[in-house]
Each structure stands twice: as structure tokens, then as C-alpha cells.
Amino acid sequence: MHCKKLIGFLSFLLIVISSYAKPPLPDDGYRLWLKYDRISDASKREAYARSAQFIVLNSSSPILKAAAEELQMGLQGLLGKNVPIIASAGNRTGGVVLTSGSNAGVQSMNAEGYQVTNRASNIVVASKTDAGVLYGTFALLRHIQTLQPLNALSLTSNPKVRYRMLNHWDNTNGTIERGYAGESLWKWYELPERLDPRYRDYARANASLGINGTVVNNVNASARFLTAEYLQKVAALANVFRPYGIRVYLSVYFPAPKVIGGLKTADPLDSDVRKWWADKTKEIYRLIPDFGGYLVKANSEGEPGPQDYGRNHADGANMLAEALKPYDGIVLWRAFVYKADPKADRFKAALDEFGDLDGKFDPKVIVQVKNGPIDFQPREPFSPLFGKMPKTPLAMEFQITQEYLGFATHLVYEAPIFKECLETDTYAGGKGSSVARVVDGSLHGYAITAMAGVANTGSDRNWTGHPMAQANWYAFGRLAWDHTLSSEAIAREWVNMTLTTDPQAVKRITDLMLRSREIYVNYNTPMGLSRPWAGVHFAPEPWQDKSPRPDWTAVYYHRADSTGLGFDRTQTGSNALAQYSPEVQKKWNNPETCPLPYLLWFHHVPWTKKLATGRTLWDELCTHFYTGADSVGWMQQQWVQVKGAVDPETYANVAGRLATQHKEAIWWRDAWVLYLQQYARQPIPAPFKKPDRTLDDVKQLVHIYLMR
Template structure:
């Protein structure tokens, strides 16, 4: 009898543990609806799912509807071949051009016809996307009659780029090891691959590059192609094509040729035969992603050839199979007198119009390297005859890894909404990327993935929102960061109105808070030993642009990189309207001030403070704002799963500690140049510069 209380306690603990949300379900939680009126209305409306097509993609669409609506209503929803004479339900309908507007295999229309919800599309993938759109609507407990809509993706190729390596590591990965268990494939196919594909399809992602852009030629061997084929077999059932990053020197390293010169006939023949082999194993293979002549990677310039020569050679091999080449524009040479900001433009702008029709040049959103805030890359607006794809980074290489909460949709939107003025006012980056401005035959948006083997996929639970926001914006870049934040919160965390508003507010302010304590006023710091720890004093490397001092240019006179005509003249790469907004330090918006100007410490800014005081203000208020994030998050505790809430609470505590670390490192280091005191309203740092440097060194030795 004495063991009974203990047994009850163990049962209670096991129930609590089993019911805790570990984040695995992402935004596809499909929680039972608490409101009985809403639950009853949905149960009455959805009595069946009628599907005439039996293909894998449509089958998965129907099964997702069955699972989702069943979980939300507590009712089993049968999948049937024909619409019953009585009752109400869902009909998935493959329709011709006259029935669906706009027309494409991915577009869909949702309508109400005779009491039934009808999802129409010209293609199977459209039915899948429409099904997820309906579920998204229902997860927010919205009225069924308001689900009527039509939708078409604004970009054709909506892709994740995985920087995963064959040994299971992930370059710039902060959520565990690779999802892909290469040592088990192709014989063992982890069920998680299907859940990954479901999550991507639910937000419209239709392509994935499974390996690192710093590519191993091993992925082109027959052994690894069959492993990749096993993944492709899972992905295609969700409308996702598989791509590979390729090692440009593979003809030599793998094929045994004496050269990898793209104009050499034997090299071209090797790629042609290798491409045929790939399509023989993966019939719906998407194409190649290439990083060439960048950061030590081999490329066509090794043989005196251009990027266009290299890309066109691969494009020729892929063309018979309708494959595409995605050629990255992330290039910069080790020139001590150059400005890395200008490198991509200098190498690619002159090649406009020289790439084959099945080549996309993939450009990072900014000219440096995924900084917390960057101006848009000057390549956008300067290559009207070459399809330019967008490359965003979801993994938080420069935004705090999996420790700091940074919602990245404002970063994406800031770039997409920027006006290049290439064809006059309104020539936004978004209109270039989606092809509407220059009539590109191919369009692409890629995100460097933030997924890993961690149970919750992304390490930091709130980093799931960056994956979600990327997919939603790749589909429709007119969506607002605010709308996506609210939507993701409702689908992933809670439908409690006050909590949704609170969490959304934290998300929308999180990026600005991080920038304030990390890189305010246009500071950038793309090289530290770890890309994580504060190290503004770092000045030793094999090349100058791999030091921190190269970017901030702190000296006794002031701070910032002069990119006006009196400096590197990087601003010359932009249209006059853009230059005018940034070239005058008196009128340059503060977020970009130090990107383009070397500003005296005592210079009075538009805020009314001198530069030094404004920097102190940003560093201190940014760090203190993490305390605000903690307080707001605590206020939403009762509406959020305890396990998720506790996880984020711990990370916010770490974030505050590290925000102080960044604040003190910058202030104490810059103070050696400014020779000015911290304003009296702020407490002086409790540690010395040497103590901060020591703590950074300890971190880097881990």
C-alpha cells in the first residue's frame, strides 16, 4: 500500500513528460480546439475528403487534411473517391486552365461550392499547397467562409541550401549534426526525412540542396548518388526537387583528368557523362549549386576563364534534362587595398547577359556576409539580362547561433523592399528577384538552412520562425513580418490572443535589440574566430579582410568605413537615387551611417547625441532590452507549453549575459580610441578590457 503514492507520482510525471511539447511538430501541431463552438463548426463542415487522383503528392495532401482536421476536431475524417450525395466536406480537384486563376502547377484556389470546400489546382503540388493553406486557416480558428482565396508563388524555385558535410557535421550549424544519416543511406531511410519534407511543403518550399557549398567531390560518386536518390525519393512525394552542390575540380579529383578547365573538351565531356549518370539515378534531379573561386574553392578563374564560362559548361550538361545551374556570387579576393563590399559587383556585373538561359546567379542579400544589418547588394539592379536569385541565411551565423532570439523576417523584408531605382522608383529588390522587373525566365530564393538533428530542429525553439518566415516570404514577399510573426505564433505556440500579441511583439523587436548591442549604427564584424564571441580588436590573419579592424576602422579620429568618393567609392555601384540617400553623412540614415562613413567621435548626429554617446546609448539600451524580452516572455507563461517556455527562458538568461559581454567588449575597446567616458546615466562596465579579452580567449579555446 505504501508504494501506491509513489506509483501515482510516477504516472503523473510520465503523463506530464509525454504531453510536453518538445518542438518537433513545428507549426504543424494540429492541437485539439478548446472552443467547443469552433470545434463543432469544423466537425460539421468537414465530413469527408474527396480525392480522385491517387498519386503520392495528392495522397499526402489528403492524409495531411485527415490528420490535421481530425486532431483539431477529435473526429475521424474519411478519405473517399467520390463526393457523397449527402454531407459536407473537402474536395481536391485537378482542374484545367479555365478553372483556376492564376494558372500554374503550384498555384491553387480555395472556394465554397454547394457546402463543400473545394481546393483546385492545375497541378498536384498546388493541391498540396492549398491543403496546407486550409489547415493554416483552421489552426488559427478562423471562420470557414473566409477561407476563399487564390494564391500563386511569386518565385519559381523556393529552396533551402544545407551546408551539411558527408561526415555528418554542418558548417555554421547550431542545432546538432546533419539530418542526413549518410552512413545508413540508402538502405535505411529515417522517417524524419518525411517530416522535414512535410514542413517544407507546408510553407511552399520546393527544392533542397542537401550538401555544403564547400563541396566534397564524394557526392558525385555512384555510392553517394544512390544515397541522395533515397532522400529524393522521400522529397518528391511532397513536391520537392533535390539539388547538389558540386566541387568544380571534380574532373581532376574524381575523374582523373589533368585539368578542370571549363573550355577543355574532355572536361565538358566528363560533366556531360556525369550529369547523365545523375539523371539515370535521380530522374527529377534539380541541378547544381556552385561556389567557385571563393574562399579557396576551385573555379574557372584557375584556368583564366570567367564565371560565365564555368556556369555555362555545367548549364550545357544540364540543359537536355531541364536542370539549372545556381552559381553563387559570393566572391572576394585577398587584396589588402580592396573593399570586399565591391567584390561581387566587380566580378559579375560585366558578365551580364553572358550566362546561359538555365543559369541563375545567386546573390547574398548584402554585399559582405549575412550581417545583422546590411544595405542590399549592389548587384541587384545591375544585371537586368541575368536571373539573380536571392540568398538569405536562416542559420544564425552572425546573430547569436542558437542562444540569441532573433526573428529574421525584418532582415528579409528590409532587403526585399529596398528600392534599387534601376527602372525608376518602385524597382525593388523583390521585383528583381521575382522576375517581374526584368522578365527573368528563371527565379529563385534560397535560404541557408537552420535545421539539424536536435529534436526541435533548430536549436533555439524560436528560430523555427525564421525557417517558417523564409518559406512564407519566398511564396509571397508582400506579406508583412508582423503578419507572419502572429501566424507562426498561433500555429506553433498558442492561440491565446494576449500571448500571441506579446510573443509577436518580442519577435518584431528582437532583431533591432540584437543590432543595438551587437553592431549598431552600421558597424560590421564579419570575422572573429568563432563568428560568435565579441572580438573587435582582432587584427591578425592571413588576409586583411579576415580581421575585425578591417571593417570598423576605429582610430583616434572616429569610426566607420568610408565608402564615399573620398574612400573606397563603393557607393558608385548604386544608382544615383540610392547614392544620394547614403553618401552624405549629415543625412545618411543612422542604421547605415558607419557602413558608408568614417565619423568623428564628437560628431553630433540626427539623434541629438554625439557619435560616442549614441554608441553607448545603443549598446546599453540594447543589452537592457533583453531584460524587457525576459519580462514579456514571463508574462506569456500560462499560455505556452511549460517545456518550451522553460527552454526559451534559459536561453534569454544566457542572451542577457552575452549581450553584456558584447556591450562591454565594444565600449571598452572603442574607448581606447575615443578617449571619452561612458555617459553618467549608464553604469560603467564592471570588468576591464583585458578581462573581457581573457573571457573571449577562454571561449575560443573551447
């Protein structure tokens, strides 16, 4: 009787205590896709637990130790039980074994590739290198997070690109150029004495995607980063990143020998200048033995470079490559160059400057090329450089941060942008010569290959401002590792790991993400329109016609007049199309057959011309503007449907941003329609309603926005 009373009292006490227990903390997004929450399906959880009862690590390698600790943390979170790390399995089965080196049984893999298989009743994560084991460990955790079975396990993967890196445009004062998620991650004023725990979590997130390099500072570089003061700070970051297989790189200010070195010149052919760079590089490697190398923006947008001394880009890049000769480092020389010539077409600038230099760069040099010829537009043709420099490795540069994609307000999933470029055929070596095959070296046999993404991370607690923008960081990393992955597969994977595993919600959110880019293009820059932004690259200002240089105006690109719209890049215009192979020219040269998404990139089209859709150019444009804005309303409706399956804080955050996006999409629609109607002199076609405001009203909105 007393026992029953005691049990009853304890049960009552438990109920009272639980009633005062704190509710689960809301998901603030900090953990990204590495959430490792307990698997709710008990049967699946137990099945995983039987295959992961212990972790075997017989090594003191910092990278393998990081892999084992990540696996331990992940499994304990997912399974809800302690998983010990032991030195040897002995006769035990049902564990995970981490192994690297010549005895790992992966001779056919490349250095960073991995195999995750069932062997002798254990799961074995194997690679030739420790870094490969780290990537395989994250692949195993991803497999479990997405609730995939462990029986007949066979995960085998090799990275298709050697250097997979983020480019941070961060400055010494903590600001980020084109950063929309707070201040810089790097607290320069605290380094090197204090290491923010966030640095390690940043490294973990990148390693989970196979990203193996990071450029920590802005391409519009400060020479201060090459001083002893800042090299100590960068070295401290490198020490945190090293156990996760990540090497640090620096953007360099080309005249640094003059600015901080006291020399009278920065001429790349001057012997004192070359010695200065050799000595500076030696100093860096003493502090950072695995330093990755240099990234350079030169003779572009006012940045100094070798042309200031009558030299060319190869002269500048090769000087830095010479300084790196004793070390395992590379030079990434950006091809984003264009001169302020009112008669020129900026589209052609990169190939005009770099085409004749093919084969003249040092083997340590990679020319880094933006995906399109202008500047990270919502949709661009691929850069003509791809396929035109068979003797020079070309790196892909994508922008993850949403400079022209609505900053951290608009939901735009970028994987379709990346894939659209990578899968386009250059015909450089015949049919099937995709941009991806240029970048991964398989087309031209490049010895070194790279893919870079301009980072969207900042000091915001959730890293990227917009919670859904985390998917763009994730998608870049996954595609840098394997560009054959589909946008849909990556989105579904990210949603499962980050937001919810509810099947219906996953399907709905994935669909929303896949359609988001095209929706944005429709209300923003449809049919090949480009760069209609005000100075901050956010507010609509297609009427903008005053700037220090013509190619910084909006009218330079769309060329609206009383006859039509678009930039003629055929033989009758700038002839930029001639920079492509004949097969590509044929696809885009005829306005009658040019795909509508690229029509106004290459043709000045009459307002009343009837298109393949059966509508005139004016009516087709209005259809895009209006349906694009309306489709943001559809996005809102889709998001409402997943409310119960997504963390409440994340749900509310995204819902609020979608409401703003809808309002701003209508702003964009009205700005374009009212502005272009002045030239088209056509009524807005049915069933679309005339905007409630005037063009002057919209211009005033932009003026107010720019006063912020």
C-alpha cells in the same frame, strides 16, 4: 438499486484509473508548426467539423495522396474525430474535395498556385498541378489552426518565385558548416538502405511553406557527392521528398573531373571536361529523374573554379548548363566572391567580377546573390548586384541559420532582415524598383526566378536548437512564396500554430519577436558597424587584427582610430557607393543625411560629431550598446508574462536561453565600449554605468571561449 451501485462503482474506477494516467507529454518542438492539437473551443471545433466531414480524392497521384493524408491527420487532430478519405462525394456535402488539372477551374492561376473556396456546399482545394493542391491543403490547415472562419472561404495564392529552396551546408561526416542545432539531418552512413522517418517530416514541413527544392550538401562541396556511392544515397532522399513536391539539388566541387574523374584538367572549355559533366549529369538523371540541378561556389574563399584556368564565371556556369540541356534542371552560380587584396574593398567584389558578365550566362543559369555585399551581417545595405544585371536572373540568398546572430543562443526573429532587403528600392528601373521586384523577375522579365535560404535545421529534437529559431525557417518559406507578407503577420501566424492561441500571449510574443532583431543590432553592430567577431563568428573581438587575409579581421571593417569610426565608401574612400544608382547614392552619400543604421557602413565619422539625435557619435554608440543589452532584460520580462500560455518545456527552454543572451549582450556591450573608448577618449555618458570589468578582463573571456 444494483444499476445505481454499478454506475457508482464504474465512476469510482474511472477516477482511480485517471489518477494513474500519464500526464500529457511535454512539447519537445519536434512537430514544429504542424502540431494539429485539438481545438479547445467546442463551438469553433464543431463549426469546422460540419465543413470537413470527409475528404474526396479520386486520384492515385503520390502528391495528391500525401495531401489527402496530411489533411486527414490534421483534421483528426484538430477536430478530435475521424475524417474518412473517399473517392467520390456523390450527393454528399460538408466535405473537402481535392482536385487538380485542366478541369479544376483555375485557369488564371500559375502552375503551383491554388484556390481554396466553398463550392456546392463543399470546400474545394483546386490547382492546375498536384503540387498546387498540396500547397492549398496546407493553406486550409493553416487557416483552421489559426482559428479563421470557413464561411465565405476564399484562399487564393500564386508563388511569386519559381524555385524556393533551402541550402544545406551539410558534410559527408555529419557535420554542418554554420550549423547550431546538432549534426546533419542526413544519416549518410545509413542511406540508402534505411530511411529515417525524420526525412518525411522534414519534407512535410517544407511543403507546408511552399518550399519546392533542397540542396542537400555544403557549398564548400566534397567531390564524393558525385560518386555512384553518394548518388544512390541522394536518390533515396529524393524518393522521400518527391511526394511533397520537393526536388533535390547538389552543390558540386568544380574540379570533380580531376578528383574523381581521372582527367588532367577541369578547364570548362576542355572538350573532355564537358563530356565528363554531360555523362555525370546523365548518370544522375537515371537515378533521380526530377533532379533539380547544381549549386556552385567557385573561386571564392579558396574554392577552385574556372578562373584557375583563365576562364570566367560565365564559362564555368555555361559548361554545367550545357550538361543540363536535355533535362529540366538549372545551375545556381553563387556570386559570393572576393579576393585577398589589402587595398580593395570587399564590399565591391561581387559586382566587380559579375557586372561585365551580364547577358553572357546560359538561360539555365541563375546567379545567386547574398542579400548584402559582405556576409549575412545583422544589418547590411542590399547587394549592389541587384538591379545591375537586367539580362541575368538573380536569385536571393538569405541565411536562416544564425551565423552572425548569436547562433542558437540569442533570440533573433529574421523576417525583418529579409523584408528590409526585399523592400529596399534599387531605382534600377525608376522609383519602385525594389529588390523583391528584381528577384521575382517582374522588374527585368527574368524567365526563371529563385530564392534560397541557408538552412538552420539539425539533428536536435526540436530541429533548430533555439525553439524560437523555428520561426526563421517558417518566415523564409512564407516570404519565398509571397514576399508581400508582413513580418508581423508571419510572426503572429507562427505563434498561433506553434506556441499558443491565447490572444494576449500571442500579442506579447509577436511584439517580442518583432523587436528582437533591432535589440540584437543595438548591442552587437549598431549604426553600420560590421563583422567584429572572433573566428567562430560568435564572441566579441573588435580588436582582432591578425588573420591570413585582411578582410578576415575586425579592424578592416570598423577602422576605429583617434579621429573617428567607420568605413569611408564615398568618393574620398573606396567609392563603393558608386556601384549603386544615383538615387541610392544620394540617400547614403552625405553623412549629414545618411540614416543612422547605415552611417558607419559608408562614412568615417568623428567621435565628437553631433548627430541628428542631438548626441555625439560616441554618446549615440553608447546609448545603443547599453539600451540593447538592457532590452534583453525586457525580453525576459515579456517571456515571463506568457508562462501560463506556453508549454512548460518550451517556456523553460526559451527562458534559459534568454538568461544566457542577457549575460552575453552585456559581454558584447562591455567589449565594444571598453575597446572603442581607447580611441574616443570620452567618458561613458550618463545615465550609463561604467562596466565592472576591464578590457583585459573581456579579452580573457574571449580567449577562454575560443579555447572550447
